[in-house]
Amino acid sequence: MTKITLAKGLNMGLRKAMEDDPKVLIMGEDVGKLGGVFRITDGLQKDFGEDRVIDSPLAESGIVGTAVGMALRGYRPVVEIQFDGFVYPAYDQIVCQVAKMHFRSMGKSRMPMVIRIPFGGGIGAVEHHSESPEAQFAHTPGLKVVACSNPVDGYWMIQQAIASDDPVIFLEPKRQYHADKAELDESATPEPLWASRVVRQGSDCTVLAYGPTVKTAMQAAEAAAGDGVSIEVIDLRTLSPLDMAPVYDSVRRTGRAVVTHEAHVNLGMGAEVASRITEECFYSLEAPVLRVGGFDTPYPPSRIEEDFLPDLDRLLDAVDRTMSF
Amino acid sequence: MTQTSSGPGSGPGFGPDLVEVFGPSQQDGGPELIQLLTPEGERVHHPEFDMDFSEEELRGFYRDMVLTRRIDTEATALQRHGELGIWAQLLGQEAAQIGAGRALRPQDYVFPTYREHGVAYCKGVDPLSLLGLFRGVDQGSWNPDDNNFGLYTIVIGAQCLHATGYAMGMQRDGVVGTGDPDRDAAVIAHFGDGASSQGDVNEAFIFAASYNAPVVFFCQNNQWAISEPIERQTRIPLYQRALGFGFPGVRVDGNDVLASYAVTKAALQRARDGQGPTLVEAYTYRMGAHTTTDDPTRYRLSDDVEHWKLKDPIARLEVYLRRNGLVDDDFISGVQEEAKQLGAHLREGCKALPDPQPLSMFDHVYAEMTDELAAQRDGFAEYLDSFEGARS
Numbered sequence: 110m111t112k113i114t115l116a117k118g119l120n121m122g123l124r125k126a127m128e129d130d131p132k133v134l135i136m137g138e139d140v141g142k143l144g145g146v147f148r149i150t151d152g153l154q155k156d157f158g159e160d161r162v163i164d165s166p167l168a169e170s171g172i173v174g175t176a177v178g179m180a181l182r183g184y185r186p187v188v189e190i191q192f193d194g195f196v197y198p199a200y201d202q203i204v205c206q207v208a209k210m211h212f213r214s215m216g217k218s219r220m221p222m223v224i225r226i227p228f229g230g231g232i233g234a235v236e237h238h239s240e241s242p243e244a245q246f247a248h249t250p251g252l253k254v255v256a257c258s259n260p261v262d263g264y265w266m267i268q269q270a271i272a273s274d275d276p277v278i279f280l281e282p283k284r285q286y287h288a289d290k291a292e293l294d295e296s297a298t299p300e301p302l303w304a305s306r307v308v309r310q311g312s313d314c315t316v317l318a319y320g321p322t323v324k325t326a327m328q329a330a331e332a333a334a335g336d337g338v339s340i341e342v343i344d345l346r347t348l349s350p351l352d353m354a355p356v357y358d359s360v361r362r363t364g365r366a367v368v369t370h371e372a373h374v375n376l377g378m379g380a381e382v383a384s385r386i387t388e389e390c391f392y393s394l395e396a397p398v399l400r401v402g403g404f405d406t407p408y409p410p411s412r413i414e415e416d417f418l419p420d421l422d423r424l425l426d427a428v429d430r431t432m433s434f
Numbered sequence: 435m436t437q438t439s440s441g442p443g444s445g446p447g448f449g450p451d452l453v454e455v456f457g458p459s460q461q462d463g464g465p466e467l468i469q470l471l472t473p474e475g476e477r478v479h480h481p482e483f484d485m486d487f488s489e490e491e492l493r494g495f496y497r498d499m500v501l502t503r504r505i506d507t508e509a510t511a512l513q514r515h516g517e518l519g520i521w522a523q524l525l526g527q528e529a530a531q532i533g534a535g536r537a538l539r540p541q542d543y544v545f546p547t548y549r550e551h552g553v554a555y556c557k558g559v560d561p562l563s564l565l566g567l568f569r570g571v572d573q574g575s576w577n578p579d580d581n582n583f584g585l586y587t588i589v590i591g592a593q594c595l596h597a598t599g600y601a602m603g604m605q606r607d608g609v610v611g612t613g614d615p616d617r618d619a620a621v622i623a624h625f626g627d628g629a630s631s632q633g634d635v636n637e638a639f640i641f642a643a644s645y646n647a648p649v650v651f652f653c654q655n656n657q658w659a660i661s662e663p664i665e666r667q668t669r670i671p672l673y674q675r676a677l678g679f680g681f682p683g684v685r686v687d688g689n690d691v692l693a694s695y696a697v698t699k700a701a702l703q704r705a706r707d708g709q710g711p712t713l714v715e716a717y718t719y720r721m722g723a724h725t726t727t728d729d730p731t732r733y734r735l736s737d738d739v740e741h742w743k744l745k746d747p748i749a750r751l752e753v754y755l756r757r758n759g760l761v762d763d764d765f766i767s768g769v770q771e772e773a774k775q776l777g778a779h780l781r782e783g784c785k786a787l788p789d790p791q792p793l794s795m796f797d798h799v800y801a802e803m804t805d806e807l808a809a810q811r812d813g814f815a816e817y818l819d820s821f822e823g824a825r826s
Binding site: 214218274 | 798
């Protein structure tokens, strides 16, 4: 057993996927010699060669569009978008081409592509480097969207996403890349990719999180426990499709739910999750489902980003409001 | 039309003024136009792209163009009769498409726009299957890998990147530059003068150049992007753009099937040999409307159309074939008969295309169906059944 960071878990997962299947290719800006600006692809070009780990021209639509062609030729491209805010030049290729190719061809063509996006804030970056675009992709039929939150999931989920015959938007919480370490058992059997997971059990309120906010939710649960409030935390992991069964089970027990993400609350994942909980658990609810997320402003300058991001206090405030409803 | 007076090229240190790109000297394609058969049906020679054609090849080109035109006129008529929602006409572009299509080898791969009916025909795609998209019963019913002919692409230019990526895949498969004519392969990306302004086309040029990908960029410059003339898209002849990206570009007479064939064949061979991309600008004219919903009388002069009628790709080849005794009336009427049968096949086949079942919209959204989409489908099925129950 080794202790690894999220960056290392992703790197090991990518390496394993490339070893297992010669059709797996990596393409993106600076992914070769440099190993990516976050070093997620560190050492892969050295070991797998320039034909399989491809430094691309600086054009995101070009990266995703050529990856479509490679997928049509039978490859399994894994493309890296350097930062969340740089994905928009590729938006047309992702939404009009990647997402629809299987459908348009009535199942004859497949798009086994993974689009890796470091997402979220909290690293003191300049603008366009801290965004959370997940809802825009989860809203697009034909795409699948997942978000990892920890090193072990990073290792397994990237391999599972690459093995998927559907295109997967793979969101990586960039501020966690080099933060906490966890024990990885490479001989373990991973959970399915399309499954949410209860990461802390509780009985008073269910907090739903994914990506970077899972850690915040766990801290909030710890703090609330000191005040006698028992919070159950669920890491959603998959955003499209959503795996709601464990959420419904939890909310039927707790009667309360708070959804949190860094993305803007308006029409965000929280709105969808809250709506589904209301449809399925209406008579179990003791309080309205609340959302705690980024405000409906552009991502602010980094000196005030901690005010924009949902933190432990705002999350606990929402939990208190559901408890006292 | 002229662009020189306020052109950005003038001034000290910036070199000479831009040439008069759209003036009279360029109206017929300019001196750089590669031509092997004049509009009058006269065979001319070119120092680099000349080639010999067998009688059978020449008759084949004629037949291909007549049948392609029939596909187009038949589909246009089907739209007028309400059988198709819309149709994108290729009238006038038969030579560019047949020349490019016939230059392909079976292992080459085509990424088309939505107007490449002639190329589809060359690749062996049943023209009837092209109609589904325009009738609204599917979004492309052919299997791209059956004929190496990709699905029609409506967002203009997007397919140029797919073509480039596919060509990069060929490089990795070791089917480029081996010297084996049955193995070496290339990709052709079709697009138009309008799409040449798209970022994706320009990014495709950059990626193809950077990786030396085996792809031919085949631009049918038909002078019109719906209502916008070519001057709105470019200030230099399109083929000259290639130089700025680092690969060769040529302008061929797109109404001359012989030159279109010869130039495309050479460009494809360059690609297969591992020498990288080429831009071919097929200089032609959209004789019809953009689509059956368009009204070109609102934005262009009938004089222009009359001018281009004199350059008709089929008429000039027929003149050449007859003058040289390569065809007789029997051959011509035989081709006409074949065209008639093709028309009947399209008419009857189109009307018989079944409407898809409502629930089929849930098929193939994903290779691996999700539980939540399956639940949505099942709910809709129950809802539909409730009506059937009410009726019975």
